[in-house]
Structure formats: C-alpha cells, structure tokens
Amino acid sequence: MKFTFDGRPYEARRGDTLAAALIRNGVHLMGRSFKYHRPRGVLAAGAEEPNALVEIDRGGARRTPNLRATVVEVFDGMVARSQNRTPSLRFDVGAVNDLLAPFLPPGFYYKTFMWPIGAWAKLYEPLIRRAAGLGRAPDLPDTDRYTQRFAHCDVLVIGAGPAGLAAAAEAAAAGMRVMLCDEQAEFGGSLLSDPAAAAGLHETLAALFANPRATMLCRTTAFGIYGDNLVGLAERVTDHLPDPDPALPRERLWQVRAKRIVVAAGAIERPLVFPGNDRPGIMLGDAARIFATRYGANPGRNAVVVTACDTGADVARDLAASGVRIARVIDLREGFRVTGTSGRLRVSFIGIERGGAREKIPCDLVAMCGGWTPSIHLYSQARGKPRFDAALGAFVPDTEVSNLICVGACAGDMPGAYRAGIAPVSSEGRAFVDFQNDVTAKDLELATREGFRSIEHVKRYTTTGMATDQGKTSNINALGIVAGALGATIPEIGLTTFRTPYTPVTFGTLAGHSRGDLFDPVRTTPMHQLAVAAGAVFEDVGTWKRARYFPRAAEDMHMAVARECRMVRDSVGMFDATTLGEIEVVGADAAEFMNRVYINAWTRLAPGRCRYGVMLGENGFVMDDGVVGRLAPDRFHVTTTTGGAARVLAAMEDYRQTEWPELRVWLTSVSEQWAVIAVQGPRAREALLPLVDGLDISAAVMPHMSVVEGTFLGIEMRLFRVSFSGEMGFEVNVPADYGHAAWEAISARVGACQGGLYGTEAMHVLRAEKGFIIVGQETDGTATPDDVGLAWAIGKAKPDFIGKRSLTRSGMSGPRRQLVGLRTDDPATVLEEGAQITATTDDNRPLGHVTSAYGGATVGHSIALAMIESGRDRLGATLQVRMPGRAIAVRVTAPVFYDPEGARLDA
Amino acid sequence: MKLIPCPICGERAEIEFAYGGQAGLVRPPPTATEAAWGAYLYSRENPKGALRERWRHIHGCGRFFNLTRDTVTDKFIP
Numbered sequence: 001m002k003f004t005f006d007g008r009p010y011e012a013r014r015g016d017t018l019a020a021a022l023i024r025n026g027v028h029l030m031g032r033s034f035k036y037h038r039p040r041g042v043l044a045a046g047a048e049e050p051n052a053l054v055e056i057d058r059g060g061a062r063r064t065p066n067l068r069a070t071v072v073e074v075f076d077g078m079v080a081r082s083q084n085r086t087p088s089l090r091f092d093v094g095a096v097n098d099l100l101a102p103f104l105p106p107g108f109y110y111k112t113f114m115w116p117i118g119a120w121a122k123l124y125e126p127l128i129r130r131a132a133g134l135g136r137a138p139d140l141p142d143t144d145r146y147t148q149r150f151a152h153c154d155v156l157v158i159g160a161g162p163a164g165l166a167a168a169a170e171a172a173a174a175g176m177r178v179m180l181c182d183e184q185a186e187f188g189g190s191l192l193s194d195p196a197a198a199a200g201l202h203e204t205l206a207a208l209f210a211n212p213r214a215t216m217l218c219r220t221t222a223f224g225i226y227g228d229n230l231v232g233l234a235e236r237v238t239d240h241l242p243d244p245d246p247a248l249p250r251e252r253l254w255q256v257r258a259k260r261i262v263v264a265a266g267a268i269e270r271p272l273v274f275p276g277n278d279r280p281g282i283m284l285g286d287a288a289r290i291f292a293t294r295y296g297a298n299p300g301r302n303a304v305v306v307t308a309c310d311t312g313a314d315v316a317r318d319l320a321a322s323g324v325r326i327a328r329v330i331d332l333r334e335g336f337r338v339t340g341t342s343g344r345l346r347v348s349f350i351g352i353e354r355g356g357a358r359e360k361i362p363c364d365l366v367a368m369c370g371g372w373t374p375s376i377h378l379y380s381q382a383r384g385k386p387r388f389d390a391a392l393g394a395f396v397p398d399t400e401v402s403n404l405i406c407v408g409a410c411a412g413d414m415p416g417a418y419r420a421g422i423a424p425v426s427s428e429g430r431a432f433v434d435f436q437n438d439v440t441a442k443d444l445e446l447a448t449r450e451g452f453r454s455i456e457h458v459k460r461y462t463t464t465g466m467a468t469d470q471g472k473t474s475n476i477n478a479l480g481i482v483a484g485a486l487g488a489t490i491p492e493i494g495l496t497t498f499r500t501p502y503t504p505v506t507f508g509t510l511a512g513h514s515r516g517d518l519f520d521p522v523r524t525t526p527m528h529q530l531a532v533a534a535g536a537v538f539e540d541v542g543t544w545k546r547a548r549y550f551p552r553a554a555e556d557m558h559m560a561v562a563r564e565c566r567m568v569r570d571s572v573g574m575f576d577a578t579t580l581g582e583i584e585v586v587g588a589d590a591a592e593f594m595n596r597v598y599i600n601a602w603t604r605l606a607p608g609r610c611r612y613g614v615m616l617g618e619n620g621f622v623m624d625d626g627v628v629g630r631l632a633p634d635r636f637h638v639t640t641t642t643g644g645a646a647r648v649l650a651a652m653e654d655y656r657q658t659e660w661p662e663l664r665v666w667l668t669s670v671s672e673q674w675a676v677i678a679v680q681g682p683r684a685r686e687a688l689l690p691l692v693d694g695l696d697i698s699a700a701v702m703p704h705m706s707v708v709e710g711t712f713l714g715i716e717m718r719l720f721r722v723s724f725s726g727e728m729g730f731e732v733n734v735p736a737d738y739g740h741a742a743w744e745a746i747s748a749r750v751g752a753c754q755g756g757l758y759g760t761e762a763m764h765v766l767r768a769e770k771g772f773i774i775v776g777q778e779t780d781g782t783a784t785p786d787d788v789g790l791a792w793a794i795g796k797a798k799p800d801f802i803g804k805r806s807l808t809r810s811g812m813s814g815p816r817r818q819l820v821g822l823r824t825d826d827p828a829t830v831l832e833e834g835a836q837i838t839a840t841t842d843d844n845r846p847l848g849h850v851t852s853a854y855g856g857a858t859v860g861h862s863i864a865l866a867m868i869e870s871g872r873d874r875l876g877a878t879l880q881v882r883m884p885g886r887a888i889a890v891r892v893t894a895p896v897f898y899d900p901e902g903a904r905l906d907a
Numbered sequence: 908m909k910l911i912p913c914p915i916c917g918e919r920a921e922i923e924f925a926y927g928g929q930a931g932l933v934r935p936p937p938t939a940t941e942a943a944w945g946a947y948l949y950s951r952e953n954p955k956g957a958l959r960e961r962w963r964h965i966h967g968c969g970r971f972f973n974l975t976r977d978t979v980t981d982k983f984i985p
Binding site (some may be wrong): 226227228230255257383618619650653654657658659799800804805806809810 | 908909910920921925927934935936937939941944945947948961963965969970971980981
C-alpha cells in the first residue's frame with residue numbers, strides 16, 4: 001500500500017498503523033508539542049498516544065484533525081499530514097517558544113495578560129486563539145453519514161485482550177448473549193505482539209465468531225458508562241477503507257444496555273521522568289516491543305532500555321530477538337540516574353550517572369519502562385472508588401459496582417514484574433510529565449510552591465492531564481511529583497476525576513441522524529404548501545412554521561401587513577390557525593374538571609356556546625388562554641396557545657391523575673387532528689355561507705361565541721363563531737386531511753368577497769388594536785388575571801380553581817403592573833417592544849415596559865400595549881419610553897384602540 | 908441513562924419520562940393559611956438520601972407514579 005505523509009510518498013503493509021508504517025520507513029519525527037513546539041515522535045503504540053497527532057485528508061470536507069498516528073490504519077492512497085508547525089515539521093518557527101520557555105512558566109496567561117484591560121479583545125485574545133489548538137478544524141459541512149444503534153445483552157466485555165477474551169468465551173459457552181468490543185482493528189490486545197499466542201488466539205476467536213449469540217465489534221471504543229449499565233460505544237466503520245461503500249455510515253454509535261459489564265481494559269505503561277525524555281526515538285518499552293514484534297517495524301537499530309521494573313528485561317529480550325542491538329539496560333533501581341539526552345530531531349545520546357560517574361551512551365532508541373497503570377477509567381465513571389496500590393504505584397478498583405467487574409490488568413491483576421511502584425524522577429533540566437501540553441516536573445513543583453495543594457488545582461494551573469489524551473500516560477507521574485514536593489502521600493493528594501469520553505468521539509457520532517432537517521423537525525400545517533404557493537414569508541413559532549405575511553409584487557412587510565389588516569376590517573380575510581393547541585375534555589365530570597382548571601365558571605355555559613378561558617399556575621399567574629367550546633354537556637373543545645399546547649395538557653393530566661382521580665374525565669390532544677381556518681371580517685358569513693351545506697349561521701342562530709357541529713361540503717366540521725381580530729368571524733375546523741381542500745374552497749369564496757389571505761403579523765396588529773393579550777407577550781409569568789384586565793373572567797362563586805388561593809396572598813394586591821395602551825405624540829412613531837418606561841427623564845426607576853408595538857393599520861396612528869405600575873390609575877398621564885440616547889413621551893390610554901363597544905363582533 | 912420502572916410498562920429509559928418533583932404534597936384547600944399555602948407553593952425537601960418523588964411516563968403510557976430515590980447514589984430504593 002502507498003500513502004503520503006506531509007506530501008512525501010511511503011509504503012505500508014496491510015495491518016499497519018500510520019505510526020508503524022512511518023517507523024518502518026525510518027520516520028520518527030511525527031508532530032510538534034502544543035506549547036513549545038518541540039519535535040516529537042511516538043511515545044506509545046495505542047490510544048494513549050499524546051505526541052503523534054496527525055490530520056487525515058480524504059478530500060473536500062472529509063479532513064479530520066488530531067488523529068493519533070498509533071491508531072490510524074493506513075489504507076492505500078492515504079494522505080496524512082503533521083500539525084502545529086509552520087512551515088514544516090522539520091523547521092517550525094513556533095519552536096521559538098522553546099527558547100522562550102524560561103519566560104513561559106505555568107499560569108503564564110494569568111501572570112502576563114493582566115493589563116491593560118482594553119488589550120484583551122484586540123490583542124491578547126486573538127493572539128492566544130491563534131496559538132491555541134493543534135489541528136485545523138474542517139471548514140466545510142460534514143458530508144459523511146453517522147448512525148446509531150441500541151442493543152441489549154447479558155454480558156458486555158470491554159477489551160479483547162487475554163482477560164476479555166477469556167470472559168467472553170466463558171459467557172458465550174454458558175449460552176449468554178455476549179457483546180465483545182475492542183478499540184483496535186484486531187482482537188487480541190497484548191496477545192497480538194506475542195507470536196507464541198497466535199494459535200490459541202485464532203482458536204478462541206473462531207469459536208466466538210461462530211457463536212450466533214456473540215456480537216464482535218472491533219474498531220469500537222467503549223467511551224463512557226452511564227446510569228444503569230448503559231455503555232456508549234463508538235464504532236469506526238469506514239475510516240480504514242480506501243474507497244468505502246457509500247451505503248455504509250462512517251461511524252456508528254451503540255447504546256448498549258448490558259445486564260453485566262466486564263471491563264478488561266488492560267493497563268497503560270508509564271514513561272520515566274528524566275531530562276530530555278521527549279525526543280523522537282524515546283518511547284515506552286512496550287510500544288517499542290509492539291512496533292518490533294507485531295508490526296515488524298523496528299523502532300531503532302541501537303537501543304538503550306531504561307527501566308524501573310522487571311519488564312525492562314523482557315523488552316530488551318524481544319527487541320534483541322527482532323534484530324535491535326541492545327546497547328545497555330539501565331535499571332534505575334541499581335542507583336542509576338539519567339542526566340539528559342541529545343539529538344535535535346531524533347535521540348542520539350543518553351547520559352547516565354551513578355555515584356558521580358557519568359557516561360554518554362550513543363543510541364537511536366530509548367525504551368522507557370516506568371511501570372504500569374491499570375485503566376480504571378470506565379470503572380471510575382461507573383462510580384467505583386479506587387484505592388492506591390503502592391506496590392503497583394497506581395490506583396486499582398476497590399469498592400464494588402453492581403453488575404460491573406474489572407478483570408485482568410485493569411483490575412491490578414498483573415505479574416510481579418509489572419509492579420514498579422512510582423519510579424524515581426530526575427526533575428533537573430526539562431523532564432516532561434505531560435508530553436502533549438509540555439508540562440515538566442519543574443512546572444509541577446513550581447505550582448506547589450505557588451500554593452496549589454489539591455491535584456485538581458495543580459491540574460488546572462499547569463494543564464497537566466488536560467490534553468487530548470486526558471493524562472493517560474502522565475497522571476500517576478504527576479501525582480507522584482506533587483506528592484513528593486508536598487511531602488504527602490498520593491492518596492492524600494487525591495485523584496483527578498475520570499470523565500467521558502475515554503478517547504475523543506466525533507460530534508458526528510453523537511449527533512447521528514439529528515442533523516439538518518432532522519435536528520429539530522419542523523411542523524407544518526396541512527395548508528403549508530398553499531401558503532408557500534401564495535408567496536408567504538414564514539416565521540418560526542415553537543417548532544411550527546407559520547405564514548407571517550403574504551407580500552404582493554413590490555410590497556415590503558409594512559405595506560403587506562397594512563393591506564392585510566385593512567382587508568380584514570373592510571371585507572374578509574382568512575388565516576391558518578391550525579397551530580393552536582386543541583384538547584378534548586370529555587366525561588360526566590368534564591364541567592367540574594374545567595371549573596377547577598380554568599378561572600372561569602363553566603357549569604352554566606350552554607352546549608353550543610363558547611367562552612374565553614384563562615388558566616393560571618398555582619402561583620396565581622396567567623399560564624395560558626384560549627377559547628373553549630362546549631359541544632355537549634359532557635364534552636368541551638379546548639383551545640390553547642400554539643406554544644403552550646403540550647404544557648397545558650401535561651398540567652391537566654397531572655391534576656386529573658394525582659389531585660382529582662375521582663373525577664370521571666378524559667383528556668385527548670386533538671391538535672394534529674383538526675385543520676383550523678379563521679375567516680374574519682364583515683363579509684365572513686357571506687364567504688362561508690355556500691360552503692356549510694345549508695347550516696344556519698345567521699347572527700340570530702349563531703351569535704358571537706358559539707359553536708356548532710355540521711358539515712363543510714360534506715366533510716365533518718366544527719364551526720366556531722369566534723374572533724381574535726375584533727371583526728365578526730368564524731373558525732372552520734375540518735379533519736386535518738381535508739385542510740388543504742377546505743382552504744382552497746374557502747380561498748375561492750374569500751376572493752369572491754374582495755378578501756384574501758393574512759398572516760400572523762396582521763393577526764397581531766388586529767388583536768393589539770382590540771387590546772387582546774397574547775400570553776407570553778403581555779404576560780411574563782408574573783401577571784395575574786387582574787393585571788391584564790381579565791378579572792371579569794374569574795368565576796367568583798367557585799370554591800376553588802388552580803391558583804385561586806394565590807390571588808389573595810399578600811403582595812398580590814397593592815401597586816402592581818397593569819395592562820394599558822400607549823399613544824405617541826407623532827402618530828408615525830412606533831415604540832420598541834421591551835423598552836423600559838419611567839415617569840420622567842430625570843427619574844430612572846422603571847415603571848414598566850412596552851409589551852407590544854405596531855404601526856396600527858386601521859386606527860390611523862401607532863399603537864402600543866404596556867405593563868405599567870398602577871397603570872389604570874395613570875390613564876391620561878404622560879410617561880417616558882427610554883431609548884438609547886433619547887426618550888419618547890407617551891400618553892397612557894385604555895388598551896382597546898378599536899371598536900371599544902365590540903359592536904363589530906356581534907354583526 | 909437510568910432505567911425507570913413504570914408500573915404499567917416496566918423498566919424504560921429515563922428519556923421517556925418527565926420528572927414530577929417531590930411526591931406526597933397535599934394541595935391545601937382555598938381556606939389554607941398564608942404560611943401553609945406558601946409552603947405548598949415553594950417549600951420542597953432537599954434530602955441527602957431517600958427522596959420520595961413523582962415521575963410520569965410521558966412518552967409512553969402517560970401514567971404518573973411515585974418512586975423513592977437515593978439522591979446520593981441516584982439509585983431507586985425498592
């Protein structure tokens with residue numbers, strides 16, 4: 001296979017990771033560190049890699065930054081690039097930071113960018129933002145697909161090394177439904193770098209793959225454990241393929257609910273902390289062994305093994321068997337100390353000292369064996385509390401977690417050779433602890449001298465463990481250094497929190513299909529396409545699309561709305577009111593239920609009549625409103641606001657089930673079942689008459705606030721005589737499937753009566769001229785019925801209703817903000833909604849604010865509604881609406897600007 | 908994501924439920940004292956440990972029911 005790295009062509013073998021292929025090609029310089037831009041090679045061979053972060057470019061939008069070269073699988077034709085360097089990896093101008101290192105101590109942001117404060121926005125922040133981040137974020141929308149799956153199993157085994165495979169095989173043999181996942185491309189874990197294990201591994205895997213009750217997921221990272229054994233798995237489906245089948249998703253999120261979880265996540269080797277421990281060619285001992293034995297990519301010709309435990313001998317043996325010359329094995333337990341290394345882009349010498357005797361050993365590979373840290377991330381996420389194992393020099397699982405066990409190395413179950421304790425540290429010079437974030441042992445010691453005691457504080461101050469690898473190789477070393485500097489034990493210093501995700505997960509995987517149109521699905525009415533065809537401009541109301549106005553040829557919004565308003569006042573307009581919430585309240589106790597839920601009295605409302613209903617919260621404040629029609633003694637057709645439909649039904653259900661279970665009443669949402677067309681204006685009756693199959697809709701039979709069931713051109717219909725415009729009006733309810741047809745039929749009739757369509761903007765102007773409130777616009781959750789002029793609606797004789805007791809609480813009377821109208825001196829001045837109002841321009845105490853303001857289409861002047869302290873006592877007074885740099889004088893009026901007697905409603 | 912035992916539907920994922928706050932609040936009559944009504948409106952237990960609370964299987968059967976949950980471990984107590 002062929003691939004390129006920074007434009008240069010190389011060859012790879014099937015099964016190579018990018019890191020393995022580059023090493024086989026003699027390339028060790030793979031990245032630059034974050035802060036000092038120091039040249040770096042691989043430290044590790046797996047997911048814990050902090051240094052070798054690369055960008056994979058598949059063209060166009062498909063460019064992924066910050067991938068670890070140690071887990072990226074090479075495919076034929078792959079294009080890979082290094083990051084965080086200008087102009088090239090070998091010569092990076094950013095490396096000047098390395099020379100400035102003495103001036104860039106931990107916390108240098110906080111110490112340096114203090115003043116002048118004005119420099120933050122213009123100088124410091126842009127500077128810091130340019131320097132921040134490693135890779136380049138893709139600048140085009142993601143064109144790949146991502147899917148999500150839910151799964152259930154008896155046992156989920158996380159990690160397919162020797163312990164995980166044994167657990168999976170045993171569970172499968174017992175007939176359980178097993179899922180086995182591993183982040184690597186192949187199952188086997190550490191067995192993959194042990195040639196002697198190959199035959200046994202093959203046999204175990206063959207049995208598992210043949211078992212229909214076993215689900216085997218490779219390239220799948222268990223990145224988080226959530227409540228009640230829900231595990232998030234990120235499966236990388238196509239990233240390793242040169243030419244993926246477009247039918248396949250790029251990644252798949254599995255949400256697995258497991259009866260039992262077996263964590264077999266293994267352990268991660270620790271680097272040693274000595275001066276110059278970060279040069280390319282210096283890597284973990286196990287990583288060197290994996291490259292040599294599993295990938296056949298010897299990471300050097302002449303190696304020095306530095307070890308703090310017995311595994312150093314194994315590493316030296318396996319490297320030698322692969323043809324690497326072992327220059328020396330330095331066992332720190334024998335009194336040796338590493339004094340430094342040299343080599344600009346690759347290690348060339350390592351210096352050691354014992355008892356004053358110094359020596360420089362030439363080498364091109366240094367293998368570090370600093371002991372092993374169990375991967376307790378998932379155990380800890382599942383709220384397990386680990387304990388410190390001093391012999392191991394690491395934390396191991398301790399408290400029990402229900403239905404989760406850790407097995408193998410992640411449980412601390414390791415042979416004695418792996419037990420190193422905390423390795424000795426040489427902190428003189430620059431000895432790196434967190435390689436990606438360039439945190440040295442000295443930095444940690446400085447933080448303790450500056451007063452930081454808790455490891456959580458040291459972490460945030462120095463950024464140790466905060467890089468993309470989340471401290472997988474650095475945390476224990478950092479704890480050891482901080483504990484040493486403070487003269488404390490590691491358990492006293494504490495352990496930083498393990499958070500999800502274990503390794504980075506793409507946003508695509510988490511979002512799945514919830515993108516674009518599916519992110520927040522749009523609701524449209526059955527008449528939506530007709531509104532589109534009529535040239536409507538839409539607005540979003542909750543998740544609905546509502547037609548705001550219907551501009552003609554050269555009209556702007558103001559002109560269109562003015563025309564639509566005049567049309568409704570002069571002839572007839574039609575309006576799509578389908579989005580209103582509708583609830584049917586049915587049962588022998590329906591009226592009693594309505595009495596308790598709404599402030600109004602319902603008992604004496606005759607069937608066939610309607611009433612404007614107001615609903616409060618128990619706190620006494622207006623929560624929703626709408627017209628309620630009584631269809632029969634035991635049946636109410638309740639309408640709610642568009643945005644309040646779900647909330648109102650939920651509140652009603654709550655009281656029905658938990659407060660008044662004795663009431664025989666049922667609630668059904670019928671919002672989606674009815675299409676609702678408002679026909680409003682003096683010619684509304686004339687427009688509808690030929691469509692209602694002979695129904696008598698004269699004012700005598702069907703007065704304002706009445707409802708009747710009939711047919712509309714043969715279709716089932718509920719016809720309401722209601723008005724939110726101030727004109728005589730009807731609302732035609734037909735089954736939603738007939739909405740389109742009914743709209744077309746009414747449209748033809750309305751046209752014949754010199755009328756047309758109007759949208760929500762005209763609806764707002766028309767209702768404001770009448771002083772009708774909109775819940776959520778005039779009210780803000782602190783308005784009582786009396787505040788908005790609706791005290792008349794309260795059924796005074798009723799013993800109780802939701803919110804009744806609150807209306808007599810202290811503080812609910814006294815000077816409250818009340819609904820009033822406002823007039824400006826200049827009839828053309830339109831106030832700004834939300835503007836604050838004061839008594840005079842010298843007095844800044846707010847008396848209230850403007851809640852609605854419009855040009856006023858039919859009254860000949862602009863209009864506004866406002867909530868003003870003791871507003872009804874201020875009628876005729878002049879107040880000031882405060883605007884930036886000026887004030888607008890307004891006169892307080894009654895909130896009804898048009899037809900205050902309501903004569904037009906009864907036409 | 909937790910599993911919540913609905914009395915009608917059995918164990919279902921938390922995402923199907925709406926939280927209903929502290930259980931067992933008795934709605935006082937309209938004759939209640941100012942203090943009693945104020946407590947009903949605004950005073951809630953906030954225990955470290957067992958809390959009796961209401962849940963509704965809003966994206967399922969719609970049923971309200973009560974459960975006891977340990978606020979420290981976030982586990983339901985049978």
